[in-house]
Amino acid sequence: xxxxxKTTFWLIAYAFAAGTLLSLFAVxxxxxxxxxxxxxxxxxxxxxxxYDSIALRILFVVVSIVFYFLSTVVMVTVNYVRxxxxxxxx
Numbered sequence: 859x860x861x862x863x864k865t866t867f868w869l870i871a872y873a874f875a876a877g878t879l880l881s882l883f884a885v886x887x888x889x890x891x892x893x894x895x896x897x898x899x900x901x902x903x904x905x906x907x908x909y910d911s912i913a914l915r916i917l918f919v920v921v922s923i924v925f926y927f928l929s930t931v932v933m934v935t936v937n938y939v940r941x942x943x944x945x946x947x948x
Contacts, residue, residue: 872905877925885933
């Protein structure tokens with residue numbers, strides 16, 4: 859596999875996982891939310907240890923934030939539809 863494609867795949871995979879974990883941290887309550895925060899931090903450390911390029915690190919943070927916002931919107935929408943089913947029944 860081409861090295862650039864492989865690096866892009868791992869960047870997207872790590873960023874998606876970190877963004878989703880951070881959105882779980884934001885949406886959930888209780889003490890379990892801190893586990894997701896620590897897991898996201900661990901993934902960030904793993905990515906930074908694996909790739910030492912400044913550009914890749916900045917791109918990881920930016921793409922993680924994008925995935926965080928997308929995941930949060932999806933989770934909040936699903937919770938809203940689940941909690942208010944009578945609003946969507948015609």
